Amino acid sequence: QNGQHRLALEFLFEWINRHTPGVDIIAAGHRIVHGGDHYGAPVVLTPEVVGELETLIPLAPLHQPHNLRAIKSLFTLMPDVRQVGCFDTAFHRTRLPVASRFPLPRALYNEGVKRYGFHGLSYEFVSRQLPDLLGEEKAGGPIIVAHLGNGASMCALRDGLSRDTSMGFTAVDGLMMGTRTGALDPGVILHLIEQKGMDAKSLSNLFYKQSGLLGVSGISQDMRTLLDSDEASAKDAIELFCYRAACMIGHLSMAAGGLDALVFTGGIGEHAAPVRTRIAEWLEWTGLRLYPAANQRHATRIHAKDSKVEVLVVPTNEEWMIGHHTVNLLGLH
Incomplete structure (x- = not known):
């Protein structure tokens, strides 16, 4: 190689x-x-x-x-x-x-x-853009950046610095991804070893390459393909992806000390309006509201006027x- x-x-x-x-x-x-x-x-x-x-x-x-x-x-x-x-x-x-x-x-x-965390170059780039987009004061407040793509993670920012992140020891942790599981009950691993006879190599292949959107849908790891599909399994995969993302935003908001702004980046975060919509629906309890027309055209600012949380789409550039x-x-x- x-x-x-x-x-x-x-x-x-x-x-x-x-x-x-x-x-x-x-x-x-x-x-x-x-x-x-x-x-x-x-x-x-x-x-x-x-x-x-x-x-x-x-x-x-x-x-x-x-x-x-x-x-x-x-x-x-x-x-x-x-x-x-x-x-x-x-x-x-x-x-x-x-x-x-x-x-x-x-x-x-x-x-x-x-826990180490990953996607740091993406978060560093996005954090540098926030003072121009939000103003210096708000850019130093509690912000969650969602890097959503085939690999996906989130980061809690305060004062423009990482306070916590969804990935941990490895890049298979945290959010559901294209082919990766994200966070998983360790008991599942023990079950697969003891009851299914799986070894480390087969488990690694399962967790890294056969799970996530691909595994749940049985169709594809590509969010675009799943959004275009009428299959129930595709809808299940999208719903699980959005639910787990919304749960992680709640978790990381605690680490950040609140939620003044939510920033979407990465291939899915920047281009999949229906995914942003569904995540926002799960987060309505925070007072977060999207402006549908702005969300649909992938504008920089996609929150409604009465939203208590600013929502941005910021292309990353690692x-x-x-x-x-x-x-x-x-x-x-």
């Missing part, structure tokens, strides 16, 4: 040379899903750093190996290009201390079995955030 990453990079460089001749590549920024406890800020990548990050692969098996293969391939192809790693876990370093713990023996916590950190860290202004 390292060869596949190398071929992809060679194709990319050939395309760049063909379409933008004379452009020199002097730096590369990477999204790395897991930085563990050690990496709480962007870092210049070296073989030694990559070696440390490889120890975190068991915590992010879907993403971390591919993140690191691209880095190692670039070391080989263009050794003079400086590389910067930007971590999806880093933004959540400010979360409440209690929010990082599981109710497990302390020894496991000391070994790193704790690539911009990576570029920003790369330029700053390497002094390339």
